[in-house]
Amino acid sequence: MxxxxxxxxxxxxxxxxxxxxxxxxxxxxxxxxxxxxxxxxxxxxxxxxxxxxxxxxxxxxxxxxxxxxxxxxxxxxxxxSKLPTRHYILLLLIVVGSFPLLANNYMIDVGITCLIYIVLGLGLNIVVGLAGLLDLGYIAFYAVGAYSYSLLNLHFGISFWLSLPIGIVIGAICGCIIGYPTLRMRGDYLAIVTMGFGEIIRLVLNNWDKLTKGPNGLLGMSKPEVVYPAFSKGGFEWVVYSLNSLHALYYLMFIIAILTVIGVRRLDNSRIGRAWVAIREDEVAAELSGVPTTWLKLLAYAMGAAFASVVGAFFAAKLSYTNPNFFIFMESCIVLCIVVLGGVGSIPGVILAGIILIAVPEVFRELQDYRMLAFGLAMAVMMVLRPEGLIPATRRKQELHEADQSSPED
Amino acid sequence: MDNASFIIQQLINAIFLGSIYSLIALGYTMVYGIIELINFAHGELFTAGAFIGIIVLAALQNMGFVETHFVLTLILVFGMAMAYVAVLGVAIEHVAYKPLRKASRLAAILSALGMSIFLSNGMMLSQGVSDRAYPAIFGLKGFSILDARIAYGQIFIIILSLVLMVALNMFVNWTKLGKAMRATAQNQTMARMLGIDIDRTIRVTFMIGPALGAAAGVMVGMYYGSVRFDMGFIYMIKAFAAAILGGIGSIPGAVLGGIIIGGVEVLWSAFLPSEWKDVTTFVVLILVLYLRPSGILGEHVSESRV
Amino acid sequence: MTVKEPILELKDVHTYYGNIHALKGISCAIPSGDIACLIGANGAGKSTTLLTIFGVQRAKRGEILFKGYPIHHLRPEQVAAKGISQTPEGRQIFPRMTTLENLEMGAYLRNDKAEVADDMEWVFDLFPVLKDRTRQLGGTLSGGEQQMLAIGRALMSRPELLLLDEPSLGLAPKLVEKIFETILEINKMGVTIFLVEQNAHMALSISNSGYVMETGRIVLTDRAARLLENEKVKKAYLGE
Known part of the structure; x- marks a missing residue:
């Protein structure tokens, strides 16, 4: 030794x-x-x-x-490794998909929460993992999604599905608003400014009584509905089915999660994804090689915000209730923990960490109080011992180890 | 109350808030100056200082020490809070920063953030989620200027923060270690080549900055009469805004920035709806970063990334 | 001429920047009391050699001995404590500290106040300009003044060995002459000097011995006077 x-x-x-x-x-x-x-x-x-x-x-x-x-x-x-990845994915899909059939309501609820945080983690992963921009106010976009749906639904009766694209656009716009002034900032400035922005959004929701009913929150949004054709005796008709049951909500969230994974994966492997990596590695070099850095950074914020906005809307619809205290800074920290502990930039890592960080404390309720204590410490220790996370992203792992070599001192 | 006394009252408030923000901002600026990283756990250290203050004060009060040895009580309360938090600061440096000195910036920021989450939740567990009342030792005694009431406690706090700032200035400019700290902040490699043990200077920085923050914590507790486990968050953002406004890395800048931010906040709450005052600070912070990232007194800040 | 004991000895030193092999086996021995100079083109590895001696860059292989004592495993602050000082490339003075404070930092490791004051006087004798600038911030000095300050600061630790990296860089010819005269003067006080220079003619003319460096290797070692006569050196570095 x-x-x-x-x-x-x-x-x-x-x-x-x-x-x-x-x-x-x-x-x-x-x-x-x-x-x-x-x-x-x-x-x-x-x-x-x-x-x-x-x-x-x-x-x-x-x-x-x-x-x-x-x-x-x-x-x-x-x-x-001869077993193609799709076998694993299929297995995972079957397990996650059949989970509500075996579980009780409480467990399904936990499952939904898990899926929500996984999607949030994947969304934040675009900003932090791919583009390398540390965002500590990410939960604000979740709030934006929740409140856009709530307000649209309560005031104009707009349905969940129709409000989704509107919410995405509002979320993306908010992402750009936050992103724009921070574009030229260095990492730690960025962290605090985004933290401040997150707080501003929460404070606005809390203080703007007329619009948001302040700390009381908004109540009574309708659940998502699906419409399907049915052939009854009278002939053909459209049936409106409201997704009231937990099972239905679980599957809706499951679909959102799958779409998110596919979306993030495609982004990662696209030209845009590579450009983000280039920005993360060396912004000046990227800019000189013709990568439109400003635009792409805004895009990263907007994309991340869009995903959060979707789950935000789902969250508000699921509870039929929302209030500003759902969106405190600690929530941003939880999402960030998921990304960091799972492995910055790694999709399977985020999924795994989402399950561990959300489900484990829910299952062992007595651990609930210590959850953030442990996450915080884990984050610090993890950075020291294994900065690449539980399941490192391939690209990321290489970088981190190169960084070790290039510092020969001590 | 007439206008003049209202102005005096607000002025005292502004000076108080300004000096609190300055003290916390000094911690940011010093740590930033030397390792070019923001100590994310600084807000929690500030809170920890406030809690240690409560504990010591409550203990002394139970012993009936406060009435008999008033000055000694103050020295003990501030001294112990500052000493303890200084040790805590060194511990954070050792656990979260030192192993990552050569790692990527992102890793260091995340580990510091982890420490902050850890400490804040630790304090929540040990101190509870509700406000804790600070033992009032100054009472309400004071004097009046026109109609404005000024408590001796307020005056004491303002004077103490001035003393601390002057002491820091003397330390940094006149002592060998202080000069070594400045040298390390300006050029680490060269400082090492002159024989300066930068580990030591960094450690000292992580003692002084948090200790000042702890003093600010005790002051806030004494001034407002209560503390809470998460109060560090808002002070942290404001002090950070102050440090940036003054020019991060610059010690006089931190003081100036603190006073400006405190002044703006008091002005805002005096004339405009006070629930929006925190939003104002954020807006100031963002505007400064956008328009003049190097701050008022700051050196040119390189705009490199994570 | 008698063979003097080497004060600094490098034995097959290899240094890497990441994967770049910057020093490919440097060996040299600098006799105590001499002025030795290292000349070569840009990027040959001259500055890296000095930084490696000081432990700023780690030698991956090989040995560095100072007065027979191995120093290649030491950190820069420990090397400084052994009695070596350096004015690195680009002078590296502290821009937001006054001239006086910069000099004081040079004496950081010393506790003999009275003698430090004496040495400060000595530095002011060597560079009288600095005396008029004591309260001025280092960053506001002119290039020549900064160079003098950097050398002065290095002297404040009373080194036995002084490593000088390009003291003539960016200075007017008259000033360069003055700096080199001072270097000779410092050497007469008993300080061994290891000089890295692009200005090969100047450097060789004040040195006892010289080394010529090319792409990470020392390709030529000789007495300075003979290097001045060497055809290859003349052609490549003296522009004759």
Whole structure:
């Protein structure tokens, strides 16, 4: 075991312990020392496992054994990769698609929430992962979608489907409004400004009583409806079916999610997607090679906003209710956590992280309180140990490792 | 109340808010100056300072210490809050920033943001979601100018923040370590070649900045009489606006920016609907970034990306 | 001539920038008390050599010995503490600090206040212009003044070895002469000087020994006087 690693590990753990302290010592509240130290122990444990893993991986024995096992491993890997990706996707679709048939209402509700956050994560992934623009106010677009649908529906009786394109356009416009002044900013400025923008939108929703009913929120939007032809005794007629049941809403959200995945995937592999990557890598170089950076950055914001707007509308329709407190900064953080922990720029990563981050705390309700605590710490530790996320995007992984090599110092 | 006393009252408010924003903005600007990153956890450090203040103050009050040793109480409250948060600042630097000094900017920002989420939720768990009342130690004693009431507490807070700013200025300009900090901020490689241990200077920066923020936290608690786990958020954005307005990286700039932002806010709340005052700050921030990203006193800021 | 003990020795030093092999095995030995110069075209790796000595760039392979003690594993601040100082390419003075503060930073590692004050006087004797500029911000000085300040700052640590990167760059010919005279003067005070220069004629004429560098390798090593006579050097670097 490398001595310097052990030393680093000890110091790192100690400092983490200091960070836990504010949760221990403040008298008069529920959070007791034992629990705080359990959390600390857990984190240190994870770090220790990581250290052990690293040590083993660098030990002679591991290297020797792994050299022997390499051919075997390769055959196994080859066998698995021979199964085309679409088999996996099909399997996933069947599982997710048949999930409501097996689950109770509560679980379906959790499933819907998961899907909502996955779509939000994928939308934010366009902005953060593909274009490399850190957006901390992403939830504002979700709010824009929710409120556009609510207002259109309540005041003009416009249906869900018709309000979707309107919501998308409004969302995209808002994306551009936010994007435009921030175009030339560096990353951390951008982060705070988008954070501020998110807050502005929330404050506007909260304070503009006449339009939004302020903190009371809007109530009574109709559910999405589908119209289908039916042949009854009297002949042919159109039947309006309101998607009231959780099952129906789940499948609607499922379809939205599938469309989002397809959309984001196509974007990623398109000319636009490559241009975004170019902007992320070296904006000046991209601009000099004729990539219209301004336009593309705005497009990234607009696209991200459009996806959020769609789920926002869905969310408002599902609850028939919306209020500004659904769209606080912490929500943006959750979405960002999903993107970051899953792997910036990686679609399967975002899906996996969405499931883990939303479903796990829902299932283990007693963990609910610690959810953000854990996410926050995970985000920091993840950046240090495995910045590429749970399932790294192929392109991204290469970049991150190149970055390691080009800094020979220390 | 007549116009003159109204103006005096508002002026005191503006000076108070301005100095609070300045103190927090100093933390941003110093950290930014030295590692070119915004300390996202700074707002939480400010809040942590406020809570430590409550704890120490409550403990001292229970012991009946406040009546007998009033000055010592103040020193203890501010001293302990600042010292504790300084340690916290170093811990954050070590956990979230130091390992990522050579990584991409995005990674460092995200890890700092993670720390911020972590701390803010930690404080929520340990302190609850509701407001906590700050023990009132100054009472309501004060004096009047015309009809405007000015509490001694307000005067004390304003003077203390001035003292802290002057002390910081002296430290940075007159001491060897302070000068080394400035040198590191201006040219890290050269600073190292002259034998300056930049790890140490960065650590010191992460102690001083958060300590100033902690002092601001205690002051806010004493002034408004209550604190909440998430109050750091709004102060953080305003102080950041102040730091940017003054020119990030510039210490006098942070003070100037803080006073301007505080002044604008007070003016706005005095004459216009106050629920929109936060929106005003954001708008100011965005306008400044758009029109003059280097701020009033700032050096040229390179417009590089993440 | 007696063989002097080398104060600085490089043995087969390799440095990489990412995947670019910038130094491909540099070896040289600089005798104590000498002025040695490293000449070569742009991009030959001269500055990289100095940065590698200082640990700013890490040597991937090879050894660097200072007074027989290996320093290639040290960080820049530790190298500085050994008694080496450098005026890097582009002077790198602190623009928002005054001349005085810049010089004080040069003496950062020293605690002997009285002697630091003496050395400051010495620097002001060497560069009287700086004395009139003590309160001026470094960024507002002229190019020549900045160069003098950079050299002065490097001297403030009382180095045994001074690494100078292109002290003549961008200066008027008269000023260049003045700078080189000062370099000789500094050397007479017992400071070994390792000079990197494009102005090969000037550099060789004040140096004891010289190295010619081409694309990451030292291709020629000789006494400076003989390099001045060397046909190849004349043609490539002296423009004769």
């Amino acid at each position: 490398a001595k310097s690693d052990v030393k680093k590990f000890i110091i790192y753990s100690l400092f983490l312990g200091i960070l836990i302290l504010p949760m221990v010592g403040f008298p008069g509240r529920s959070f007791e020392a034992a629990r705080a130290f359990t959390i600390w122990g857990g984190i240190v444990g994870i770090l220790a496992i990581w250290l052990l893993n690293k040590t083993i991986r660098h030990s002679d024995m591991y290297l020797r054994t792994s050299a022997h096992l390499a051919p075997f491993r390769n055959t196994v890997l080859r066998k698995f």
